[in-house]
Amino acid sequence: MAKKKTSLYREFVKGLWDDNPVLRMLLGLCPALAVTNSAINGLAMGMATTFVLLSSSIIISLLRKVIPHQVRIAGYIVIIATFVTVADKFLAAFLPEISKSLGPYVPLIVVNCLILGRQEAFSSKNNVGRSILDALGMGTGFIFVLVVLGGIREILGSATLFNLQILGDWFNPWMIMILPPGAFLTLGILIGLGNWLNERKVKV
Amino acid sequence: MNNTAKMIIVLTIITGLSGGILSSWDNITKPKIEYHRLQALKAAISEVLPQYDYYDELEAEGTTLYVGRIEDQNEPVGIAFTTQGSGFQGNISMMVGVDPSFNAITGLKVLEQVETPGLGTKIVTDPSNKSNPLWFPEQFVGVNLFPAITVVKNIKPSTKNEIQAISGATITSKAVVDIVNGNISRIKNLYQSTD
Secondary structure: OOOOOOOHHHHHHOOOOOOOOOOOOOOOHHHHHHOOOOHHHHHHHHHHHHHHHHHHHHHHHHOOOOOOHHHHHHHHHHHHHHHHHHHHHHHHHHOHHHHHHHHHHOHHHHHOHHHHHHHHHHHOOOOHHHHHHHHHHHHHHHHHHHHHHHHHHHHHHHOEEOOEEOOOOOOOOOHHHHOHHHHHHHHHHHHHHHHHHHHHHHHO | OOHHHHHHHHHHHHHHHHHHHHHHHHHHHHHHHHHHHHHHHHHHHHHHOOOOOEEEEEEEOOEEEEEEEOOOOOOOOEEEEEEEEEOOOOEEEEEEEEOOOOOEEEEEEEEEOOOOOOOHHHHOOOOOOOOOOOHHHHHOOOOEOOOOOEEEOOOOOOOOOEEEOOOOOHHHHHHHHHHHHHHHHHHHHHHHHHO
């Protein structure tokens, strides 16, 4: 192979910052905007997505030479949908409170372009080990952004973090932060901050 | 093997395996999901009815009435039912408890809603009211059902069939009252025809 192989460590850490799914690649924005009205919801959504991403990456990377090219998308979607349903039922059976607050967004992980994107761009071309590292890295990066986003919105919008009161009675919660506009504002500022940090890094 | 046959075989195997996995996972999780649903239902019934020993389920025209009873007593303590209707942004569904003669409400609990967070969601709990976050649903306890319940704004209710609206969420408050008003006669007829 002429292409130089990237190191295993690199496969993992690229998802955390350089290729962060939300901040850098702008993938999976629907759940990132919709369910992050509290840190715990962001964490649960991130974990569910990571579970689906990891499981389908393993299976698809194992089957990458078996699935014919013409029907690969259909095959990927069936595999992804299977794991999404497993995750959805798991939450409903064991964590009913979280399942209720995430509502329809768990089944909607099926259409999260982050997952299909990683299968098409990575797992279908790389071995299982690398696919696992890639999925874990991307998943961790996704969880990180969702928790930060949910945390900021929860602190400003309801004066709590992980349901613990952290700002006193003097603080009048900014209702808008837990409404949809709060998600757009916070995400925009985070992406801008990310770009600013990256520019500075390059100069140094 | 030609490519068309391979496509069919591979996809068939993948979907078959997926179906198998899902049906066995469903068998594992179904009892647990059903258990949670029943727990939530029981909790809601006990919140809207006065103290009871057990409840009967009455099925009539697709509506289930939960009749709370005390051992060795003919007269039930109250009737609970779920009802739903349009709120400000989407469906509001709630459990309502009434006394057996349908004079007054014994309790009301909102089960599902998608109202504006921080405003309309006060129909469930109001965190800004530190002394009594449940002031809105608790207003319904003892409210008379006939004539129809009305909504008042910014003043304390003066008669036995008035509810004070949440400031900033008048439409949501009114929706809750309208859902009760709109369904109570039907439920009353259902109960009296089955009893």
